[in-house]
Amino acid sequence: MSKYNKKKRGKGAKASNFSAQHQLISKRLIYDMINLAQVQSSDTILDIGAGTGALTVPLAETGAHVIAIEADPAFVDKLLSHMKNRDNIRVKYADILEAVLPKSPFVVVANIPYSITTPILGRLLDYPSVPLKRAILLVEKGAAKRFTAVPIQDPRILSWRMHYEIRLVRTVSPQHFAPPPKVDSAILSISRRSKPLVDMQHQLKFRALGAYGLLDPRLPLSAALIGIFTPPQITRLVRVLGIDRELPMCRLNEEQWAVVLYTMLQHVPPSRWPQLRQNVKKRKGF
Numbered sequence: 001m002s003k004y005n006k007k008k009r010g011k012g013a014k015a016s017n018f019s020a021q022h023q024l025i026s027k028r029l030i031y032d033m034i035n036l037a038q039v040q041s042s043d044t045i046l047d048i049g050a051g052t053g054a055l056t057v058p059l060a061e062t063g064a065h066v067i068a069i070e071a072d073p074a075f076v077d078k079l080l081s082h083m084k085n086r087d088n089i090r091v092k093y094a095d096i097l098e099a100v101l102p103k104s105p106f107v108v109v110a111n112i113p114y115s116i117t118t119p120i121l122g123r124l125l126d127y128p129s130v131p132l133k134r135a136i137l138l139v140e141k142g143a144a145k146r147f148t149a150v151p152i153q154d155p156r157i158l159s160w161r162m163h164y165e166i167r168l169v170r171t172v173s174p175q176h177f178a179p180p181p182k183v184d185s186a187i188l189s190i191s192r193r194s195k196p197l198v199d200m201q202h203q204l205k206f207r208a209l210g211a212y213g214l215l216d217p218r219l220p221l222s223a224a225l226i227g228i229f230t231p232p233q234i235t236r237l238v239r240v241l242g243i244d245r246e247l248p249m250c251r252l253n254e255e256q257w258a259v260v261l262y263t264m265l266q267h268v269p270p271s272r273w274p275q276l277r278q279n280v281k282k283r284k285g286f
């Protein structure tokens, strides 16, 4: 039986953007996504923007416990009628940007509303303490390319990638949806790294460092980091990294960013560490 309670509707989802209700109509794609997510019957799966249950019901057929979050009350009603008395589906009438996320490890398999892709990823990935194990998402192809881009220009995406491997699995054409979207989609795979490149306790320091270092992503490392490291420290840092000091900051990979962080923590006094919200334009030396 569903745990959904109609009385809760009043304080459930707030006005939300329902413009992107492109429902999945390809059974093959649905089962490909479930296989890619390696769903086990012991898993808790979050279906974000569950719609009328295109993914929810096949996910529940694996025996996993499925939490279906949907913000449109009309879809919630349809979803409930498609559940066929399954007791391993919980329907939550809620806005994913405000809903409480599971406290124990969970997997996400979802065809999310494209208009709020980055805020959804932010909820899942900004805080590595959120116990997301992996996610298989349908997103707009352009967004998938942005999250997996090399060089890395966006500090927020960089900080996600220090904890998660993000991969564009394949492009998905509009004909897999009804109504078809105007843009191509893609399957995005997100897996928590078995060993994060940045320790959870240093996450905020890393975000400040990433924001500082990528203020102008084309700036050479020697210029971009001169407000943090002394010239001799920069000489040693580029030697350890095995790169040219003129390499633009955006060309550093995730492992190299981890080296920059830990070198800073070990050799630079905290007074020179960048702070979040610091006006990074006031770099020393500029």
Ligand SMILES: C[S@@+](CC[C@H](N)C(=O)[O-])C[C@H]1O[C@@H](n2cnc3c(N)ncnc32)[C@H](O)[C@@H]1O
Binding pocket: 016, 017, 018, 020, 021, 022, 023, 024, 025, 048, 049, 050, 051, 052, 053, 054, 055, 069, 070, 071, 072, 075, 094, 095, 096, 097, 110, 111, 112, 113, 114, 116
């Ligand atoms: C692209 S549709 C996918 C529907 C269904 N999962 C499918 O694949 O057929 C996105 C769904 O997200 C819902 N939605 C939009 N904004 C939402 C929000 N803030 N929180 C939860 N669901 C939302 C929409 O109502 C819609 O049903």
